[in-house]
Amino acid sequence: MAKARRRDGGAALRTVRWCATGVLAGTGLLGLLLFALGREHAWQALGGGLVVVGASVVLGGGLGFLFGVPRVRGGGTGEPQGSYAPNTNLEQVSDWLTKVLLGVGLTQLGSLGERLHDLGTALAPALGGGPEAVPFAAALVLYFLVFGFLAGWLVTRLALPQVLTETDQALDLFLAGQDRDRHGDKVGADDLRVRAMQQLGLLGGSAERQAALAGQLPPASGAPAGPEGVVAEVRSTARRSALTADQVRALFADGSEGRRIQALALMQGDPALADLPSVLDAIEHPRSDFEQYHGLLAARGLLSWLPAAGAQRLRDAVATQLVDPRGIPYGSDRSWLAEKILSRLQGTALVPEQPARPAPQAVPAQPGGPGGPSAAGTS
Structure with missing residues (x-):
């Protein structure tokens, strides 16, 4: 009010x-x-x-x-x-x-x-x-x-x-993204770049229901506050978490939007916890634009881990959302991520999945051969 x-x-x-x-x-x-x-x-x-x-x-x-x-x-008189x-x-x-x-x-x-x-x-x-x-x-x-x-x-x-x-805040976000990129955190770097472009008004946002979503997420202990702060905090602790991939998958399957986003944040922070069907579900059937955005971020972290079949499924899902009138709108943060994912998938040689090798079968021993019964004795 x-x-x-x-x-x-x-x-x-x-x-x-x-x-x-x-x-x-x-x-x-x-x-x-x-x-x-x-x-x-x-x-x-x-x-x-x-x-x-x-x-x-x-x-x-x-x-x-x-x-x-x-x-x-100047900051010397108690001013920021x-x-x-x-x-x-x-x-x-x-x-x-x-x-x-x-x-x-x-x-x-x-x-x-x-x-x-x-x-x-x-x-x-x-x-x-x-x-x-x-x-x-x-x-x-x-x-x-x-x-x-x-x-x-x-x-x-x-x-x-x-x-x-x-403008200064956007520049700080860009520089922080560059630093994350140098340290190998591609997901965090892209997230900061998107936020910087949103700060400059170049991209639209996806947190259209922040007040309702904040009630489903635990409070963030640091800045920024709100859903973005919670996701960043969960993502930063993913590699130190004792959760397994099955537990993260179960967290996503819980059904509530808050838990689904927490699971996506864990997948962003540690690709070993990621589950491609869950990520595809967040992209193709999101509960909100905010969830779809973080589904795309999780997919961004999986690009170097996917086999050929998984990469093809991801490419089809992202491309469908881009051309669907009810999917990802042009000029939004999600469209920027989706186009970047597609460009990476098209410019990367996909490694085909290796077929499973059949288990070696025991060779029956031949009579008279090594380990077989001895030849008949002479009279």
Whole structure:
């Protein structure tokens, strides 16, 4: 309920923000349009005014961006290392300007009008010329310069820290995936790469029922919390587990989604515990997208262990899910894993299963041969 209220409040705030932006920009543009319609060359005045508006907004937005760029926290004052804090340059400049104004005195501001008049005189020809264009040009520049500054500063202050933080987190996940890959943990490496691409918005997620699923899984003792944290923790302890492959297979066959996912996590961590029919069932008949994703991860860890017949079954199952309209959607984390599995299967020479050798049969002893009955005695 609290999350829903926060979402509603955030949506309302965004609506108010966009409405205010539209009203401010629309007011200035409407004034420009009305002014241009009263000129002899209306289209020329309107075009010149739009160029002045654009230049003012760009200049003001650039200044707002410079003042709003966040700084990286140093971590030495109890702040988390690598996070971002608001830039205080605007506060420092504001304080500096206040001191300058008090020191120089308000009497020196008289030249500001002359500066604005010179600016209006220089821009008046773009608005059709004439004495009435001079103050309008100066007012147009001031209006949209302030508008651009506020818009650039607010967007930079509100949006850029989140973008930079998410990008840093994605980079950390990619680097962690590279480290896992170097240590031979292909499954964990691909999982981290998928999470990094999800962080950047390049792939869709599969944990669409995290709240319901979290109740079926044991709580994670570390980060990240939630189903992903539980799966990562179970996967990391698979090789130290005393469970056998039969017990993991029975855990998957238990039927509940939570136990099936725990079994898949154990199979991901230790391919010796994996069971191909269970993995295929998770891919072809998943209880959720989240389960299918981890079924594909478990299959990813089995690629170098499968004989030819098992690899063919896995290839058929994955390819069917990719082309099925109700199967794996394009652009999701599952489609990325499925395509990677298929590319590995197509680029790997499959080892055919060796037929079982027949048990050696005992050769009957020949009469008179070694170990056979002795020849008849001579008379």
